[in-house]
Amino acid sequence: MDNFTFFNPTKIDFGTGKEQLIGQHLAEHGINKVLLCFGSERIKRDGLFQTVSKSLAEHGIEFVEFGGIVSNPLLSKVRDGIALARGHQVGAVLSVGGGSVLDSSKAIAAGVAYSGEVWDLFIGKATINAALPVFSILTLAATGSEMNSGAVVTNEDSKEKFAIQSVHTFPRVSIVNPALMQTVSRDYLVYSAADIIAHCIEGYFTATVQPTLHSRMVEAIVNTVIDTTETLLDNPADYPARAEFAWAATQALNGLLYAGTAGFNYPNHMIEHALSALFNVPHGAGLSVIMPAWMKWYHGRNPAQFQRFAKQVFGVDTAQQGIAALEAWFDKIGTPTRLSQLGITEADVPAITDVVLGNAQWFGIADIYTREVVVEILKLAR
Template sequence: MNSFAFQNPTKIIFGQGTVRQLGKEAAAYGNKALLVYGGGSIKKTGLYDQVLSQLKEHGIEAFELAGIEPNPRLSTVHKGIDICRKNGIGFVLAVGGGSVLDASKAIALGVPYEGDVWDFYEHKATAKDALPLGTVLTLSATGSEMNSASVITNWEQNRKLGYLSVHAFPRFSILDPTLTYTVPKDQTAYGAVDMMTHVFEQYFNHTPDTPLQERLCESILKTIVENAKLAQEKPDDYAARANLMLCGTYALNGGMISVGMDQDWASHDIEHELSAIYDIAHGAGLSIVYPNWMKYVYRERIERFVQFAVRVWDIDPSGKSDEDVALEGIQATRDFFRSLGAPSTLAEVGIGEDRIEEMAAKAVGFGPLGHFKKLEQADVAAIYRLSL
């Protein structure tokens, strides 16, 4: 196990009806808030009215930035920064899923910065401050409600880049599982894929002597497998939605399940190039890429893939070679994603091979990807081709 330091300052407020605590929490950060949300589903569900009522009750004036894209655009982030600066806004409130939360983090980081917030994502500058951020989560997926990461798309450059800053942790996040009842089947699927791959990125490593962390990862994976289909079949199943929501939060919150372990993240970088160019859902891209990354790298530490197959997918290793067991586990992963309705090939989302080399070159623009197996441009291109 590696040495580590772990700290997470986000306050999690979990359970049915917790939106009623929003106003009290937000009031600690001033009397002007930028309310950030997506395509308007929060208005259809009544959440929008609840949020405005809470803010008004506690004397907070709300300014709005609607229309955050599924792959949030830098141009939209710029709009939010301008609204905050022109109106002296000191608090950002994100109401939505991971895309809304990511855009809100970028806005919060960008307001006190004199340059372009994109500098952070291109590693040209380091954030020194940010506006305080609160969130109300409506989609179980990214873990953005309890981590310091955000991913933004520069559509003009076809670049999708992530940035981590200690200043981007939400001050509080309200997690009410009932707010996810209206999430459709496909988004439930993509959320489950996203949170599972977050765990995979931490689980597949070469760090020795980490039995606790490995079992934490495995328990989250099994809980997602047990609850994702239930949530699809019965959207208002509180237990299923609550378990998925907590899994998403625990899967990626700065290291709670993986302290002391190396991490990979190559597959996320590979997928980012797909959604930066083709604007596909992040979870859809991961459901295509990740099983093929597995197939490309599993021999680097086959015993971890055997353990994964046995512990997560309950595959009986009796009389089988390690190779066969590992491959069964990879196939079980692919089959589960398919069973949720997520795609397994690039062809299914209308992507061919014409821009593979371009995407592979961009993916390694900051250097080789990953830790489990260092991937150069040729490796990334090979994974794209396995995904066709």
């Protein structure tokens, strides 16, 4: 196990009805006005908006609405949120939604505290030295953003999808009520499953130092996701399965799986970011296409770990069988495994490759992921 410092200041309030406590949490942090960020009007139709606004009012907290945040959140929307937050002099940002809303909220919080162009924070031209406090109520389990400091945003002009990360952008409190996730569509449930698995396997397969404890934790999370996804596809109202799925999503990217690992990178996310930046495909759908293709290309570089994955997750013997089993499971649950299923053709490969090569520079792995390698992986995904 490598040396590490683990820090996670986020308080998780987990369970049914916990969204009613958001006003109390904000008041305990001395907040009296928030920018309330959300996606669609669904939170108003299903009553969540009313529950939140009532809780805020009971604690004397004003709010400014900022809706319309979309999946694969956009830089232009973040800029709008920054302007609104500054104009109303809010003291915090409250995210009510899934990972895209929370990522936008973190970017807005950091952007308000920075005097320059917020994209500077994503491309390394400036560092995050402060941010407004961030709070969240989660309605979709997938990204783990509720308990980490990362935020991913797409610059629609440059077609770049990059991230920020800072001690200042951890949510102060995240409320996770699995009951709020029962209306998630079938498609987004299976896309979420793929996203969680991707968060687990990036370090699991690429780390040069991977403690056995962490491998076991990854395998437990992946097996939990597989089991609970199948349960939820049969019965979306199964609260125990929904709760385990949600907590697995949080655990997959709150830092625990990577504390003590070393030498890992995120090639699946690096490649997928090009797909969602160029074609606006759902992030998890893009990952379920890229993961099996990347695994077919990469497995010979870490054969023992791929064999372990095959045995511990799917009960098969070889790396190739394990990869085939994961791909078959993705097919079974209905998340894509081919670029063609995303409407992406061979003619699109050069443009994708160009964006991936830029991403590889940002991720710091351009020496491994050359044009030839990227084209080969994309060929395996066709």
